[in-house]
Amino acid sequence: MQLPVSKLSKESYTERKAVAGQTLTSLGKWWGRKPLVLVRAIILGLLLPATDDPNADRETFLALMTMDDDGMWRRAGETLPVRAAYQEALSHERTQFFEVDDDKIRWRKGVSAAQKRQMQRRAFLRMGYDRRLEFCKRPEEVDGPSVEAWARINAHLGTNAKSLPELIRQLGGEAFGHTPVVGDACCGGGSIPFEAARIGCNAYGSDLNPAAALLTWGALNIIGGGEQVVDRVRAAQQRVFDAVRRQVDAWGIERNEQGWVADAYLYCNEVIDPTTGWRVPLAPSWVIAPKHNVIARLVPDYANKRFGIEVVEGVSAPELAQADKEGTWDDGVISPVDREGHWLSSEERQRTSMNQLRGREGLRPWENNDLEPRPSDVFQERLYCIRWREMLRLPNGREVIRYHYRSPTPADLQREGRVLGLLRENFDDWQRQGYIPSRGIEPGEDINRPLNARGWRFWHHFFNPRQLLLNGLFAKEVAHDKGIEGAALLLMIGTRLLCFASSNASC
Numbered sequence: 001m002q003l004p005v006s007k008l009s010k011e012s013y014t015e016r017k018a019v020a021g022q023t024l025t026s027l028g029k030w031w032g033r034k035p036l037v038l039v040r041a042i043i044l045g046l047l048l049p050a051t052d053d054p055n056a057d058r059e060t061f062l063a064l065m066t067m068d069d070d071g072m073w074r075r076a077g078e079t080l081p082v083r084a085a086y087q088e089a090l091s092h093e094r095t096q097f098f099e100v101d102d103d104k105i106r107w108r109k110g111v112s113a114a115q116k117r118q119m120q121r122r123a124f125l126r127m128g129y130d131r132r133l134e135f136c137k138r139p140e141e142v143d144g145p146s147v148e149a150w151a152r153i154n155a156h157l158g159t160n161a162k163s164l165p166e167l168i169r170q171l172g173g174e175a176f177g178h179t180p181v182v183g184d185a186c187c188g189g190g191s192i193p194f195e196a197a198r199i200g201c202n203a204y205g206s207d208l209n210p211a212a213a214l215l216t217w218g219a220l221n222i223i224g225g226g227e228q229v230v231d232r233v234r235a236a237q238q239r240v241f242d243a244v245r246r247q248v249d250a251w252g253i254e255r256n257e258q259g260w261v262a263d264a265y266l267y268c269n270e271v272i273d274p275t276t277g278w279r280v281p282l283a284p285s286w287v288i289a290p291k292h293n294v295i296a297r298l299v300p301d302y303a304n305k306r307f308g309i310e311v312v313e314g315v316s317a318p319e320l321a322q323a324d325k326e327g328t329w330d331d332g333v334i335s336p337v338d339r340e341g342h343w344l345s346s347e348e349r350q351r352t353s354m355n356q357l358r359g360r361e362g363l364r365p366w367e368n369n370d371l372e373p374r375p376s377d378v379f380q381e382r383l384y385c386i387r388w389r390e391m392l393r394l395p396n397g398r399e400v401i402r403y404h405y406r407s408p409t410p411a412d413l414q415r416e417g418r419v420l421g422l423l424r425e426n427f428d429d430w431q432r433q434g435y436i437p438s439r440g441i442e443p444g445e446d447i448n449r450p451l452n453a454r455g456w457r458f459w460h461h462f463f464n465p466r467q468l469l470l471n472g473l474f475a476k477e478v479a480h481d482k483g484i485e486g487a488a489l490l491l492m493i494g495t496r497l498l499c500f501a502s503s504n505a506s507c
Contacts, residue, residue: 002058003045007067007129011037014133023140023194027218028211030189036140039195041065047171047180049157060156063149064164066139069125070149075136080120082107084135088123140195165200172201190216197224222488236485240477247473251422253415253466260388260404267464270380273335275352279306280336281382282329287320288385294405295323296384302341309384311407333357354453363455368438371423371465379454381464383408383416416466423469435475436460436468 012035015022023036044064051057062068066075086098086105097119099108107116124132144164145153153167154160161167172180182196187205193216197203205216222233248254254262269282281298288294293315299308315323325346328334333352337343357378364377373380388404408416431438437459441450450456460468478489 002054003041004058004062004067007062008038008041010129010133011035011067011139015138018138023223024189024191024215024219027190027215027223030212030215033189034191036191036195037065037138039192040139040199043168043180043182043196043199043201047168047175049171049175051156053156056156060153063145063153064167066142066145068149070146071139071142072132072136073121073124074146075139075142076124076132077137078117078121080124080135085120085123088126089119093119093122140198168200186212187216188212190219194219194224218488233485233488236481236489240474240481240489243477244470244473248470251418253419253422256388256409257411258388258390260390262386263389263403264387265383265466266385266387267381267383269329270382271333271357271378273333273352274356275350276335276337276339277305278335278337278341279304280328280333281307281309281384282333284327284329286323286326286328288405289387290320292403292405293317293320295320297323298326298328298336300337300341300343305341307336309382309407311385311405313405362452365451365457366455366461368440368458369427370461371427371468372420377455383413386412419469420465423465423472426469426472430472430476431460433476433479435472435479437463 015035015037019025024030024033041061044061048057048061048064059068063071066072082098083105086094086100089097097108097111097115099106111119124135147162150162157167157171159167159170161170169179172178180201181204182192182201183204184192185206187193187207188209189212190205193203193205197220203220205213205220207213207216222229256262266288270279271282272278273280283296286296286298288296288311292313294311294313295315297310297312299310301308312319326336328336330351332354334349335344335352336349359378363379364374384407386406386408388406390402390404392400392402394400427436430436440458441447441456443451450461454461456462463471478486481489
């Protein structure tokens with residue numbers, strides 16, 4: 001059998017372009033997750049027998065994948081927008097079936113529903129594969145081939161299946177004497193075990209990465225468990241979120257004096273540049289939100305040789321482009337001023353390397369109870385922007401959200417201190433209970449970077465105090481749930497930690 005590589009590539013690309021609409025992405029992000037359509041194609045390709053009729057073999061494969069004419073028409077919902085049908089119609093068909101008025105296309109009066117369906121199908125079948133995909137669901141989103149297609153498939157294969165799982169069991173029984181078994185020793189995001197199980201195989205997966213194991217378990221047991229399981233997990237998640245929100249509100253660490261709720265906190269590292277003596281906040285770009293034209297501006301404080309950070313909303317396109325070029329970090333410090341405090345143009349600035357920052361003795365190795373940098377550490381951490389969420393009620397009663405980007409105020413910094421104090425109160429107990437990480441980072445060639453770049457020796461050093469406090473609170477609430485709900489909530493915590501660690505690991 002010849003694998004239809006071009007069509008499969010297009011189907012895989014379409015699945016990837018769905019982004020958050022993909023079946024498994026709701027569980028969590030995973031790098032290199034394989035397209036489900038490709039997994040299905042490979043398993044079927046391995047199981048289908050090669051006969052003396054290669055054309056029929058190919059047509060059978062396409063029918064099973066719903067990539068043939070009949071399957072794609074089913075994936076399109078057996079309908080087509082009137083404009084798309086008109087674009088593919090022949091001249092006499094346009095005259096017979098359509099009316100055009102000021103670029104508005106509609107069906108001509110008197111055209112029956114049956115005639116519309118026939119015209120839509122003819123138009124769809126005239127399209128190229130790429131154009132058809134614009135109107136089709138993905139193969140995983142339809143219930144396999146049609147009844148008529150199954151009759152053709154069974155006639156060719158000598159089977160009597162009515163679904164993919166039935167066919168898989170019959171093909172496996174013929175080839176191996178049992179249902180096919182699919183194993184993936186490095187399962188990652190779980191695409192292979194999930195799709196293998198969904199089409200009827202006995203599936204197994206394993207991975208050294210615990211986040212991968214969690215994601216694969218979630219794919220098989222939550223998404224694969226059906227709507228009833230999803231509803232139970234959703235209810236458990238809502239209970240946890242409500243409990244965490246009540247505690248956070250009681251602590252008063254995410255709401256300001258105007259009643260706005262903090263939606264995001266932006267931090268940067270800050271170092272003393274040894275070549276200028278200035279304390280420089282580090283960022284590869286000072287663009288905060290390009291879609292909303294929000295930037296940060298460095299304001300020199302000559303008396304203290306440091307910079308204030310001013311958050312500005314609604315800047316012009318040239319100002320946005322300039323802020324993007326004003327970054328102060330590129331694998332080393334790029335100070336905006338010289339030793340005398342004179343402002344430098346982008347072309348005049350020099351880079352101070354990491355080796356110069358670390359010095360001969362390197363960075364101080366952090367201890368387990370280090371929750372923030374010590375004053376003598378090379379890298380300090382600085383909160384420089386908070387995105388606030390304001391809920392507005394319109395005159396018609398509808399509620400809308402307005403976002404505000406602001407530099408932290410003294411009151412905001414007091415709340416940061418409150419966060420650190422709460423974390424210190426709970427830190428030892430939460431580590432003993434397993435609510436926050438406690439393990440050290442094992443030394444190794446590929447994982448020495450945290451120690452060399454930041455002095456970090458424990459996994460919780462990847463997280464700042466606010467992240468540790470909130471994740472510890474989530475984990476504490478999750479501990480009350482058992483069974484599939486508890487495991488699903490553990491998955492939620494694991495992917496939150498993975499996300500935060502990834503965002504902090506670039507240093």
